[in-house]
Amino acid sequence: MVALASEPQSLDPRFGTDANSARLADLLHAGLTRPDAAAQRVPELAASWEFVDPTTVVFHLRSQFHFADGRPVTALDVQATYEAVLDPALASPKRMALTMISHIEAPDPATVVMKLRAPFAPFLDATGLGILPADRAREAGEVTLGAGPFRLLSVTPGDRLVLAPNPGYPEAPSRLDPLIVRIVPDEVVRSLELHRGTVQLTEDPPQPEMLEWLGAQPHLTVKRMPGTSFDYLALNLRDPRLADRRVREAIAASLDRESILRFVLGGAGRPASGLLAPEHWAFAAGRSPRHDPERARRLLDRAGYRDPDGPGPLPRFRLLYKTSNQPGARRLAEAIQAQLAAVGIALDVRTYEWGTLYADVRTGNFQVCALAWVGVGDPDLYYLAFDSTMRPPAGYNRGGYSNPVMDRLTRRGRQVLDPARRRTIYARVQRRAAHDLPVVPLWWEDRLVVHTRHLLGFEPAPDGNLRGLAAAWVE
Amino acid sequence: MLRRVLRQLVLVLPTLLGVVTLVFAFLHLVPGDPVEIMLGESAAPADVAALRHDLGLDRPLPAQYARFLMRIAHGDLGRSIAFRAPVATVIGDRYPATLELAGAAFLLALSLAVPLGVLAAARAGSMLDRLTRIASLAGACLPSFWLGPLLILGFSIGLGWLPVSGRGGPLHLILPAVTLALGMMGVLVRLVRASMLEALGEDYIRTARAKGTPGWRVVAVHALRNALMPVTTVAGLQAGALLAGAILTETIFAWPGLGRLVVEAISARDYPLVQGCVLTIGVSYVTVNLVTDLVYQAIDPRLRDAD
Numbered sequence: 149m150v151a152l153a154s155e156p157q158s159l160d161p162r163f164g165t166d167a168n169s170a171r172l173a174d175l176l177h178a179g180l181t182r183p184d185a186a187a188q189r190v191p192e193l194a195a196s197w198e199f200v201d202p203t204t205v206v207f208h209l210r211s212q213f214h215f216a217d218g219r220p221v222t223a224l225d226v227q228a229t230y231e232a233v234l235d236p237a238l239a240s241p242k243r244m245a246l247t248m249i250s251h252i253e254a255p256d257p258a259t260v261v262m263k264l265r266a267p268f269a270p271f272l273d274a275t276g277l278g279i280l281p282a283d284r285a286r287e288a289g290e291v292t293l294g295a296g297p298f299r300l301l302s303v304t305p306g307d308r309l310v311l312a313p314n315p316g317y318p319e320a321p322s323r324l325d326p327l328i329v330r331i332v333p334d335e336v337v338r339s340l341e342l343h344r345g346t347v348q349l350t351e352d353p354p355q356p357e358m359l360e361w362l363g364a365q366p367h368l369t370v371k372r373m374p375g376t377s378f379d380y381l382a383l384n385l386r387d388p389r390l391a392d393r394r395v396r397e398a399i400a401a402s403l404d405r406e407s408i409l410r411f412v413l414g415g416a417g418r419p420a421s422g423l424l425a426p427e428h429w430a431f432a433a434g435r436s437p438r439h440d441p442e443r444a445r446r447l448l449d450r451a452g453y454r455d456p457d458g459p460g461p462l463p464r465f466r467l468l469y470k471t472s473n474q475p476g477a478r479r480l481a482e483a484i485q486a487q488l489a490a491v492g493i494a495l496d497v498r499t500y501e502w503g504t505l506y507a508d509v510r511t512g513n514f515q516v517c518a519l520a521w522v523g524v525g526d527p528d529l530y531y532l533a534f535d536s537t538m539r540p541p542a543g544y545n546r547g548g549y550s551n552p553v554m555d556r557l558t559r560r561g562r563q564v565l566d567p568a569r570r571r572t573i574y575a576r577v578q579r580r581a582a583h584d585l586p587v588v589p590l591w592w593e594d595r596l597v598v599h600t601r602h603l604l605g606f607e608p609a610p611d612g613n614l615r616g617l618a619a620a621w622v623e
Numbered sequence: 624m625l626r627r628v629l630r631q632l633v634l635v636l637p638t639l640l641g642v643v644t645l646v647f648a649f650l651h652l653v654p655g656d657p658v659e660i661m662l663g664e665s666a667a668p669a670d671v672a673a674l675r676h677d678l679g680l681d682r683p684l685p686a687q688y689a690r691f692l693m694r695i696a697h698g699d700l701g702r703s704i705a706f707r708a709p710v711a712t713v714i715g716d717r718y719p720a721t722l723e724l725a726g727a728a729f730l731l732a733l734s735l736a737v738p739l740g741v742l743a744a745a746r747a748g749s750m751l752d753r754l755t756r757i758a759s760l761a762g763a764c765l766p767s768f769w770l771g772p773l774l775i776l777g778f779s780i781g782l783g784w785l786p787v788s789g790r791g792g793p794l795h796l797i798l799p800a801v802t803l804a805l806g807m808m809g810v811l812v813r814l815v816r817a818s819m820l821e822a823l824g825e826d827y828i829r830t831a832r833a834k835g836t837p838g839w840r841v842v843a844v845h846a847l848r849n850a851l852m853p854v855t856t857v858a859g860l861q862a863g864a865l866l867a868g869a870i871l872t873e874t875i876f877a878w879p880g881l882g883r884l885v886v887e888a889i890s891a892r893d894y895p896l897v898q899g900c901v902l903t904i905g906v907s908y909v910t911v912n913l914v915t916d917l918v919y920q921a922i923d924p925r926l927r928d929a930d
């Protein structure tokens with residue numbers, strides 16, 4: 149029995165976009181490729197692939213995969229699924245990520261040929277899409293029949309999902325039969341379910357204090373591993389104060405990220421230097437903001453924002469900090485507010501319900517806010533987040549950052565296919581971002597999993613997926 | 624009686640219309656776009672526009688409102704944007720859980736509150752009365768976000784008698800129903816006691832006693848019947864509130880009811896689902912009010928005569 153904090157909105161790989169939809173769809177469906185711990189693509193349905201020219205990719209499928217109804221997975225299924233998602237009539241949120249594909253062919257049952265509109269290095273990141281049977285790929289309703297390690301037996305909306313092993317999955321069938329996924333929104337209650345043993349695993353760990361208590365229970369195990377989620381302070385560079393790099397650097401230098409990490413996450417993270425964690429294939433070690441309040445004050449003085457009354461109560465200037473109404477987000481806001489106050493920046497904290505906050509972030513209606521990139525994959529995210537043309541709605545450049553050098557590098561990074569050359573390009577991108585500070589890096593969150601000692605063989609994944617359950621069993 | 628019910632039903636329509644109109648207006652005033660939430664941040668503007676058109680969100684607000692009302696008139700609540708399913712189906716999946724929890728909490732609260740209130744009033748000033756007053760005050764004051772986990776700690780973790788959370792058999796129902804019922808019970812006990820004390824001081828009670836009517840009969844038949852009028856009003860209102868979904872209790876006990884669904888729908892800016900939920904809640908309130916009216920008539924013959 150696994151507990152999740154919220155109900156997945158869809159188990160259909162064509163539609164689900166929230167984290168729990170992705171987690172559960174990943175148990176039911178198999179894609180051509182999947183990411184490994186270094187965010188590199190590794191085989192799943194596709195045994196191998198090659199770029200026969202810069203715009204043609206050929207995938208060779210494995211023959212051992214079967215859908216849960218017993219039919220083998222063929223190239224026609226892959227073609228039909230991709231074509232369905234690409235059809236605007238389906239209104240799939242995954243369509244945009246596939247629009248670089250101009251044409252798909254299935255010359256034989258074991259071969260898929262994808263033609264791209266132009267050379268596009270991050271393309272493989274889009275090949276994790278779960279494959280549906282060809283005859284169901286265009287259905288408008290929810291399709292849950294897949295070729296993943298589990299099949300869906302039943303759903304009780306808002307309460308639970310019951311899964312069973314897919315006999316057509318090529319690896320040894322899971323010994324978790326059935327696998328029950330329960331929706332338990334309250335973190336205290338999730339912890340108590342774990343304590344009692346009625347739930348064996350949760351990937352949504354509670355606040356640090358509760359986690360400490362859970363870790364002290366003899367029948368529970370808290371597993372921690374480096375994660376790929378990147379937490380950061382988004383800054384709106386349209387604000388003249390934040391447009392000044394010295395001010396951004398002062399904000400970064402004023403934060404004691406180690407102590408905030410301990411306070412907010414119980415130490416479950418590593419201070420970050422940028423989007424890519426050290427395990428990522430394109431990571432390049434670089435400058436990481438260092439806690440130095442004195443330097444922060446000097447930078448602010450130099451930028452012309454002198455403290456009007458020294459150690460007195462008047463700030464150099466005020467900024468509005470928007471955040472969500474989640475307990476962890478509020479704690480983070482309080483910590484950042486206190487540390488910025490120490491260098492003379494007053495932060496007015498406002499908490500919002502997520503939909504409202506998201507709308508403000510999208511429209512650039514913010515000065516400072518804390519956000520996170522969950523499960524960072526291809527480094528092309530740097531293009532989507534920092535290229536000057538990628539301001540919403542085109543991309544994620546919410547702060548309005550613009551630097552021609554960054555533009556040139558990130559555009560080059562998506563055209564060069566050679567991984568070694570891409571690594572060099574992204575090393576320069578990371579150095580540029582560390583210098584310009586379009587966002588203030590906070591930390592890479594660790595993955596925390598709590599499970600009972602009866603659950604054996606489960607290995608958590610850095611991006612929080614639950615595939616480890618396929619090899620797990622309960623003693 | 625039938626005429627009265629029909630009259631009430633006719634009066635209900637403008638009330639529901641008002642509720643639905645307000646929700647429609649407020650939802651469209653709140654920042655946030657369901658299409659952007661649904662398609663994600665990197666969606667192509669053309670896709671956003673196409674889906675907005677499909678959902679009718681590109682039309683002027685009055686046109687959207689008229690379309691919404693027309694659909695309701697035909698019994699069509701639309702499709703949920705987030706769940707990609709008919710709103711009626713999504714609500715239908717959750718409403719039985721809400722009915723089950725609200726019904727159990729209501730019956731529990733009423734079945735304990737009335738006897739306790741009557742006993743407290745009949746023994747006014749006694750130790751029983753004082754204990755009942757303290758307990759009812761505590762029941763009314765304890766917030767469910769505190770009481771719920773406390774009950775779980777005691778009965779699920781400590782004693783191991785009851786499940787921690789979730790919906791299943793009758794055992795799963797006990798803790799959430801008690802959590803929900805205690806607040807309502809606290810209010811009702813105090814109300815029953817106060818109404819009974821007032822009734823017991825009336826002349827007709829003195830007359831009944833003077834005629835030699837046994838004490839229990841004076842209390843249970845003569846006084847209680849009159850004391851129940853205000854209690855019925857408050858109980859009806861509280862039952863309506865229970866059907867509206869007890870968000871906190873449902874969240875604590877992982878109960879898959881309407882309250883949690885409303886919160887999820889608002890977060891996703893799922894306009895059709897929020898409107899459907901509000902309409903369902905409105906109809907629930909109206910139904911409870913109708914039942915309350917019928918109960919009035921059963922208790923008070925003067926109302927029957929007035930018809």
